[in-house]
Amino acid sequence: MSSFTIEKQGHVAVLQLTAAEKRNLLTPESALQIAAAVHQLSLDPELKVLCVIGTERAFCAGADLAVLQHAVDGDGTELKQLYQAFSQVADSPLLTIALVNGPAVGAGMNLAMVCDIRLASKDAWFDSRFFQLALHPGGGHCWLLPQLIGWQQAMAMLFCGEKLNAEQAWQYGLVKEVLAADQLLPRALAMTADLATVPTELVRQTKSSMRQLLQCKEHSQAVEFEYQQQFYSLQQEAARQAITALQHKLATKS
Numbered sequence: 378m379s380s381f382t383i384e385k386q387g388h389v390a391v392l393q394l395t396a397a398e399k400r401n402l403l404t405p406e407s408a409l410q411i412a413a414a415v416h417q418l419s420l421d422p423e424l425k426v427l428c429v430i431g432t433e434r435a436f437c438a439g440a441d442l443a444v445l446q447h448a449v450d451g452d453g454t455e456l457k458q459l460y461q462a463f464s465q466v467a468d469s470p471l472l473t474i475a476l477v478n479g480p481a482v483g484a485g486m487n488l489a490m491v492c493d494i495r496l497a498s499k500d501a502w503f504d505s506r507f508f509q510l511a512l513h514p515g516g517g518h519c520w521l522l523p524q525l526i527g528w529q530q531a532m533a534m535l536f537c538g539e540k541l542n543a544e545q546a547w548q549y550g551l552v553k554e555v556l557a558a559d560q561l562l563p564r565a566l567a568m569t570a571d572l573a574t575v576p577t578e579l580v581r582q583t584k585s586s587m588r589q590l591l592q593c594k595e596h597s598q599a600v601e602f603e604y605q606q607q608f609y610s611l612q613q614e615a616a617r618q619a620i621t622a623l624q625h626k627l628a629t630k631s
C-alpha cells in the first residue's frame with residue numbers, strides 16, 4: 378500500500394505523505410516508491426513545481442526505527458534505499474517546495490532540506506537527531522545543513538542536539554516563511570502561479586543552471602555559461618511574445 382498520494386493542479390504536483398499515525402516515517406519501500414513517483418513527475422512535460430507535504434501531526438519522522446534496528450545485520454542496502462527518495466527530489470528538474478507542517482526529524486529533515494524552498498507552519502520543528510541514535514548523519518545532511526543555516530547553528534544542531542522551531546528556522550534562513558498550516562499549500566500555489574505561463578523547458582534549464590553554477594569558481598565562467606542559455610531562450614517564441622507584450626504594456630501605460 379502506498380504511503381503517499383499525488384495530486385496534480387495544472388503545472389503543480391502535490392506529493393502528500395499519508396502515514397499520519399506513524400508520523401510519516403520512511404521505510405525502504407516507501408522511499409523507493411516516492412523516488413519512482415518523483416522520477417515520473419519529473420518526466421511530465423506539464424509540470425514545473427513539486428510540493429511535498431506531510432499530514433496534520435508531522436512532516437516526516439525520518440527512518441523507521443525498526444528498519445534501522447534490522448539494518449544492523451544487513452549490507453547497507455536499506456540505508457541506500459531510504460535515501461533514494463531524497464536524491465530524486467534533490468535532482469528533480471522541477472522547482473521543489475517543502476511544506477513543513479510539524480516535526481521534520483533525521484532523514485525527515487533531509488526531505489525538507491533537499492527541496493528548493495521551505496515554507497513552515499507554526500507547528501513545524503527541525504531536529505537532526507542522528508547523534509541521539511549514535512548514528513553518523515546521512516543523506517547529505519552534513520553537506521546541506523551548513524549551507525542552509527550556517528556553520529555555527531549546523532554544528533549546534535548536529536553535535537549539541539539543538540532543535541529549531543518554526544520561528545528559529547525562519548531566523549536562520551532554513552524556511553522562507555512561517556504561516557498557518559492551512560495556508561501552506563495556498564501560499565505555494567500563489568507563489569508559483571506565474572510559472573504557469575513560463576515555458577517548462579526554461580524552468581528546468583534554469584534549475585539545472587542554478588545547480589551547475591554553484592560549482593563555478595569565476596564570475597566570468599558564470600557569465601559565459603548564462604550567455605549560452607540566455608541566448609537560446611531569447612531565440613524562442615515565448616521570449617519574443619513576452620517581450621512584445623511588456624513593450625506594449627509600457628507603451629500604453631497612461
Ligand SMILES: C/C=C/C(=O)SCCNC(=O)CCNC(=O)[C@H](O)C(C)(C)COP(=O)(O)OP(=O)(O)OC[C@H]1O[C@@H](n2cnc3c(N)ncnc32)[C@H](O)[C@@H]1OP(=O)(O)O
Pocket residue numbers: 398399400402434435437438439440441442443456459480482483484485506507510512515
Ligand atoms: C538513516 C536515517 C536515520 C534517521 O532518520 S534518524 C531519525 C529517526 N527518527 C526519529 O528518531 C523520530 C522518532 N519519532 C519521534 O521522535 C516522534 O514520534 C515525533 C517527534 C516524530 C512525533 O511525536 P508524536 O507526535 O508525539 O508521535 P508519537 O506518539 O511519538 O508517534 C506516533 C507513532 O509513530 C511511531 N513512530 C514515530 N516515529 C517513528 C519512527 N521514526 N520509527 C518508528 N516508529 C515511529 C511511534 O512509535 C508511535 O507509534 P504507536 O502509535 O504505535 O505507539
